[in-house]
Amino acid sequence: xxxxxxxxxxxxxxxxxxxxxxxxxxxxxxxxxxxxxxxxxxxxxxxxxxxxxxxxxxxxxxxxxxxxxxxxxxxxxxxxxxxxxxxxxxxxxxxxxxxxxxxxxxxxxxxxxxxxxxxxxxxxxxxxxxxxxxxxxxxxxxxxxxxxxxxxxxxxxxxxxxxxxxxxxxxxxxxxxxxxxxxxxxxxxxxxxxxxxxxxxxx
Numbered sequence: 001x002x003x004x005x006x007x008x009x010x011x012x013x014x015x016x017x018x019x020x021x022x023x024x025x026x027x028x029x030x031x032x033x034x035x036x037x038x039x040x041x042x043x044x045x046x047x048x049x050x051x052x053x054x055x056x057x058x059x060x061x062x063x064x065x066x067x068x069x070x071x072x073x074x075x076x077x078x079x080x081x082x083x084x085x086x087x088x089x090x091x092x093x094x095x096x097x098x099x100x101x102x103x104x105x106x107x108x109x110x111x112x113x114x115x116x117x118x119x120x121x122x123x124x125x126x127x128x129x130x131x132x133x134x135x136x137x138x139x140x141x142x143x144x145x146x147x148x149x150x151x152x153x154x155x156x157x158x159x160x161x162x163x164x165x166x167x168x169x170x171x172x173x174x175x176x177x178x179x180x181x182x183x184x185x186x187x188x189x190x191x192x193x194x195x196x197x198x199x200x201x202x203x
Contacts, residue, residue, distance in 0.1 A: 054115035061109025068102035069187065071095065072146060076180040079153065083172055089157055092150060106139070127197040134197075138190040142183055149178035 075095035079088055113132075122128045156174050160166050196202075 049115065049119070051116055051119040054112055054119050056112070058109055058112030058116055061105050061107075061112050064101060064105035065109055066191070068098040068105055071098045072102070073180060073184050073187070076146065076149065076178055076183070079175050080178075080180065083168070083175065085157055085160055085171070088153065088175065092154060092157075095150065110135075122201075125201065126203045127201045131194050131197045134190055134194055138187065142187060145179065145183055152177060 072095050075091045078091050082088060082091070110132075113128075117123050117128050152174050156166055156171055160171070
């Protein structure tokens with residue numbers, strides 16, 4: 001006796017239903033299940049760092065960047081309270097000592113962030129581009145403001161050292177000519193926005 005099998009239209013596996021036993025299904029041992037397709041791993045031309053190491057380098061740069069930037073901002077606020085030329089000169093020297101650390105930390109966080117973005121394949125999303133543009137834009141906008149204020153204070157101190165008559169009122173006016181609240185508020189808001197983009201990745 002010849003048995004005929006009617007195939008069932010199952011989307012994943014192939015099976016046969018035996019006439020008279022429509023409630024029993026027999027799996028085809030040679031059938032394969034469907035799998036989700038994933039991107040093939042990126043080829044490495046040489047020894048490469050893992051995503052975790054790039055992220056670690058990026059976070060080290062962020063911590064050093066915040067420390068260096070915070071020192072400069074604290075110096076700006078202190079100069080508005082201390083009106084003694086010698087003390088103001090010491091504060092300026094402290095702020096100038098952090099300039100190299102500021103540039104180096106900026107480079108480290110950018111290199112680490114870009115490396116993590118490439119290793120994690122984040123550059124096809126908008127949040128990482130928005131973070132980079134925001135960091136560069138806020139740096140370009142804030143740097144002239146802080147540098148101009150410190151330069152004016154140093155110029156007045158140099159005039160006082162050479163014996164040029166500079167009244168105390170003029171000296172205090174120069175010290176108060178900066179806008180530390182605006183600079184600190186803008187920088188803090190930009191930093192919080194960057195952290196939001198990096199953590200939540202909204203787009």
